Amino acid sequence: MVIEERKMQSLAARLSQDEVRGRSPWADARKRFVRNKAAMAGLIILILVGLFALLGEYVAAWSNDELDFTVMGQVAQMGMPSLQNGHYFGTDDLGRDLFARTVQGTQISLMVGIVGAAIAVVVGTLYGATAGYVGGRTDQFMMRAVDILMSIPYMFVLILLLVMFGRSMSMLFLGIGLISWLDMSRIVRGQTLSLKNREFIEAARAIGVPAWKIVLRHVVPNLLGVVAVYATLLVPLMILTESFISFLGLGVQEPLTSWGALISEGAGTMNYGTLWQLAFPLFFFVITLFGFFFVGDGLRDALDPKDR
Amino acid sequence: MFAYIMRRLAVAIPTLLLLIVFSFVLMHMAPGGPFTQERALPPQVIANLNAKYGLDQPLWRQIASYLWGIVANFDFGPSFVYPDRTVNQLIAAGFPVTLTYGTLSFIAAVVVGVGLGVVAAIWHNGFLDYLAVGISIGAQVLPNFVMAPILVLVFTLWYRMLPGGGWSFEDPSYWIMPVIALGTSYMASIARITRSSMLEVLGSNHIRTARAKGMPEHRVILRHALKPALLPVISYLGPVFVSMITGSVVIDVYFSTGGIGKAFVDSALNRDYAVMMGVTILVGALTILFNLVVDILYAWIDPKIRY
Numbered sequence: 305m306v307i308e309e310r311k312m313q314s315l316a317a318r319l320s321q322d323e324v325r326g327r328s329p330w331a332d333a334r335k336r337f338v339r340n341k342a343a344m345a346g347l348i349i350l351i352l353v354g355l356f357a358l359l360g361e362y363v364a365a366w367s368n369d370e371l372d373f374t375v376m377g378q379v380a381q382m383g384m385p386s387l388q389n390g391h392y393f394g395t396d397d398l399g400r401d402l403f404a405r406t407v408q409g410t411q412i413s414l415m416v417g418i419v420g421a422a423i424a425v426v427v428g429t430l431y432g433a434t435a436g437y438v439g440g441r442t443d444q445f446m447m448r449a450v451d452i453l454m455s456i457p458y459m460f461v462l463i464l465l466l467v468m469f470g471r472s473m474s475m476l477f478l479g480i481g482l483i484s485w486l487d488m489s490r491i492v493r494g495q496t497l498s499l500k501n502r503e504f505i506e507a508a509r510a511i512g513v514p515a516w517k518i519v520l521r522h523v524v525p526n527l528l529g530v531v532a533v534y535a536t537l538l539v540p541l542m543i544l545t546e547s548f549i550s551f552l553g554l555g556v557q558e559p560l561t562s563w564g565a566l567i568s569e570g571a572g573t574m575n576y577g578t579l580w581q582l583a584f585p586l587f588f589f590v591i592t593l594f595g596f597f598f599v600g601d602g603l604r605d606a607l608d609p610k611d612r
Numbered sequence: 613m614f615a616y617i618m619r620r621l622a623v624a625i626p627t628l629l630l631l632i633v634f635s636f637v638l639m640h641m642a643p644g645g646p647f648t649q650e651r652a653l654p655p656q657v658i659a660n661l662n663a664k665y666g667l668d669q670p671l672w673r674q675i676a677s678y679l680w681g682i683v684a685n686f687d688f689g690p691s692f693v694y695p696d697r698t699v700n701q702l703i704a705a706g707f708p709v710t711l712t713y714g715t716l717s718f719i720a721a722v723v724v725g726v727g728l729g730v731v732a733a734i735w736h737n738g739f740l741d742y743l744a745v746g747i748s749i750g751a752q753v754l755p756n757f758v759m760a761p762i763l764v765l766v767f768t769l770w771y772r773m774l775p776g777g778g779w780s781f782e783d784p785s786y787w788i789m790p791v792i793a794l795g796t797s798y799m800a801s802i803a804r805i806t807r808s809s810m811l812e813v814l815g816s817n818h819i820r821t822a823r824a825k826g827m828p829e830h831r832v833i834l835r836h837a838l839k840p841a842l843l844p845v846i847s848y849l850g851p852v853f854v855s856m857i858t859g860s861v862v863i864d865v866y867f868s869t870g871g872i873g874k875a876f877v878d879s880a881l882n883r884d885y886a887v888m889m890g891v892t893i894l895v896g897a898l899t900i901l902f903n904l905v906v907d908i909l910y911a912w913i914d915p916k917i918r919y
Contacts, residue, residue, distance in 0.1 A: 452627045455903060457895040459858040460876065461635070464888055467880045468638060544755055548858075551757040552865060552877055564757070571761035571866070575769065582761060593753040 336606040343602020349595035353588065357414055360407030365390025368404035369559050375399050385580050394580040396566075397573050405561055406584050412562040413543050414592075416476065420542030421535050423481035428488025429531055433519050435489070436496025447493065450486050458483040459545070463554055471557050476549070480542055488534060495527050529607045536600035540593045547589065563589040617908060624900045631896045632682070632889075636675050639885045665690070688890035693882045699890035702875045707894075709779055710860045710871030713790040718856050721795035721802060726845060728799075729806025733814060733841075734833065744803060751800035756859040759793040760866040777868040790863045798852045805848055810841040839913065846910050850903045857895050 337343055366372065372391070375382040376399035385394040385402075393402040435446040462479040469475050499505065500523075508518050547564030549555035556562045563585050570582030653661075662668045666677060681687040688699035725748075732744035754762070767789065768776035780786045813819065814837055822832045864873035872891055879887035 448623075451623070452630060455624075455627055455896070455900050456631055457854060457858065457892065457899050459861070460892045460895055463861075463876070463880055464635060464638060464892060467883065467888070468641075468885075548755065548757060548862065551862060554877075554880060567758065567761070571764075574761065574765055579765075582765075586758060589758070590753045594749075597749075597752060 333606040337602050340602040340605060342598045343606070346595040346598025346602065349591050350599060353410065353592050353595065354414070356588075357407060357410040360403070360410070364401060364404040364407060365392075366401030366404055368400065368408045368561075370400065370404075372399045372401065384578075393584045394578070396569060396581055397578070402581060402584060405566060406588060409561045409563050409566045409585060410588055410592075412556055412560060413546060413564070413589075416480065416546040416562070417539040417543040417596075419477055420480040420484050420545070421538040423477070424484035424488045424538055424542075425531055425535050427481070428485035429492050429524060429527065430519075431485065432489035432492030432494075433496045433523050433527065436493040437500060437515065437519050437523055439497075439500070443493070447490070450489055453483070454486050459548070462545075463549065463552075466549070466554055471554060473556065473560070476546065476555060480545060484538065484542060488531070488538070491530060491534060492527055495530055496523055499523055499526055533600060533604045533607060536596060536603055540596040540600075543589075543593065543596075613908075613911070616911060617904075620904050620907060624904055628893075628897055628900055629679070632679060632893055633675060635889050635892055636678060637671075639889060640671055640674075665692070682893070688893070689886050691879075691884055692886050693879070693884040699887050702879075702887055703872055703890055703894060706864070706870055706872040706875050708781075709869055710857070710864070710873065712781070713787055713794065713863065713869065713871070714856045714860055716787060717791040717795040718853065720791055721799040721852065722845075722849070724795075725799040725802025726806050726842070728803040729845075730810055730833070730838070730841075732803070732807045733810035736811060736814075741807075744807070748800040748803040748807075751796045752804075753797075754800075755797050756793050757862045757866070759796050760789070760862065763789045763793055764866075777866075779867075779869040779871075786869075790867050790869055793866075794856060794859045794863055798855060802845055802848065802852070805844050806841065809844045810837065813837050813841040843910065843914055846906060846913065850899075850906045853902045853906075854899050857898065 372389070372395055374389070375391075375395050385392060391401050391403065393406055396402050396405060431446065431450075435443045462483065465479045466475055505518060505522055508522050513521075543563070546555055546562060547567065550562045550564030551568040553565075553568065556565055566585035567582065567589065570578075570585055574582050659668070666674060669677075678689065681689060686700070688703070691697050691699055691702060694702075728744040728748060732741040735741050763774075764776045767774040774785055774789055776789075778786060819832060819837055822836045823829075827836075860871050861873035861876055863869055864871040865877055868874075872894070875887055876891045878884070879891070
């Protein structure tokens with residue numbers, strides 16, 4: 305009987321605790337997210353890809369710029385994936401270890417995606433929130449500028465920039481950053497317009513908080529949900545943009561590589577029976593995009609359950 | 613309606629001018645000129661070349677004469693790398709090809725995408741819905757530069773059914789792979805948008821009314837549901853069109869179709885600024901024009917829009 309009583313007590317304690325704690329919208333959202341199988345699968349995929357990018361170097365038997373002279377010239381016969389010679393993913397056309405190259409490509413593609421999205425988040429949020437909060441003619445002017453920039457065929461301008469000012473990583477980041485924030489600023493502005501007339505903003509204004517502080521401390525934190533969802537969906541778009549340019553040979557340059565460059569190399573040599581050179585980079589590219597899309601959709605559904 | 617179109621044009625033209633001036637200034641700022649070579653040319657030769665192409669004049673005059681050339685004569689100037697060819701000739705050689713497969717791909721993406729989306733929405737949560745959603749999720753991660761190698765691998769290398777590259781206006785078998793590679797991922801997006809908006813419309817009051825008065829189901833869908841459901845799709849057509857043109861760069865490079873994308877990449881690798889600018893401006897003008905058409909179409913279909 306003693307044990308029973310203790311169990312009952314703990315149960316009672318737990319129940320009352322639950323009642324007191326309440327449920328915040330964030331906790332609710334987390335619960336819905338965890339219950340969403342596709343989103344969780346996407347998250348696991350992303351974690352695995354992230355681990356691959358971070359730890360792959362330590363697993364690789366070869367470095368990414370070493371030529372394996374035993375397979376050189378007969379890559380189709382000798383360079384296939386094998387555990388014995390340490391080329392887990394085979395070698396590329398020059399005899400470099402494809403595992404190490406894929407790790408490097410994954411690092412760079414993920415970095416471009418995340419940095420591009422981060423630029424978009426910072427610039428787009430500040431720009432959109434400012435335009436929405438200030439309103440009036442400033443808002444008109446700022447959003448008209450966004451309209452104009454949006455109607456420019458940005459991929460062509462990006463290539464123009466890369467060709468004219470040298471194909472470097474920093475130029476790539478700058479070019480991607482220049483265009484990626486436009487959509488973000490529109491979404492954020494719309495949200496800000498609806499937040500602007502709420503009581504807590506009015507209260508802040510009434511006690512004399514300066515406008516920039518209201519934007520940073522009161523408007524932006526309330527936009528986090530939208531921004532988070534959009535940023536998650538933006539990362540794969542940035543990866544796509546970078547891969548597109550690298551596929552054309554205009555993006556990341558040797559000795560660096562990225563998924564786009566690796567897919568392009570693999571696609572160029574698949575005639576000669578070296579299909580693994582296309583298959584491995586493509587596999588990582590596709591599953592990562594899946595992961596980001598699923599997580600992004602899951603986040604949106606979790607934060608906005610009525611939209612399902 | 614006329615005033616609305618005029619107002620949109622009033623924004624479109626400055627945008628285009630801005631694009632031209634921006635790319636011109638960019639070109640001017642770039643380190644190294646079109647005549648920079650590994651072996652330096654004698655200064656007199658450089659001076660003569662600069663004088664021939666008008667590069668010795670002040671920047672504003674160069675921009676003005678370039679603009680005037682485009683506006684008055686539709687002339688984008690000579691190519692800097694191929695002295696015997698003008699930018700117009702290079703674009704004219706590639707543009708019909710790009711236009712052909714681009715238009716076909718656009719139509720295919722819209723028709724198949726809308727079809728899949730509508731089918732998925734009508735049989736919501738049924739087998740066809742899951743099939744359509746599965747296809748569109750899978751196709752979403754297959755951009756043109758991924759589809760192109762996969763298609764060539766399957767249809768050219770394995771089954772030997774289709775030519776792996778090249779172009780012919782007479783033989784449609786050359787068109788199939790570019791059209792599919794270019795359109796797949798947009799087809800997926802269109803299908804997703806159509807499905808969700810169709811589901812929303814099918815749950816709305818006016819559809820219930822139409823069903824309640826005994827209207828046959830196919831008429832409910834075709835007459836009453838499809839039109840409002842297509843509005844989000846129409847507003848997505850602008851971005852799709854831009855992506856089709858952008859994607860043509862990959863198609864031209866991968867399939868050697870010889871469209872304007874090929875001219876663009878070649879000029880990018882050769883630093884042939886005149887051709888790059890010509891293509892960029894042309895594409896920009898097409899983009900602006902198409903967005904205008906889409907907006908007008910939208911305003912025409914949606915009676916709630918006041919212009």
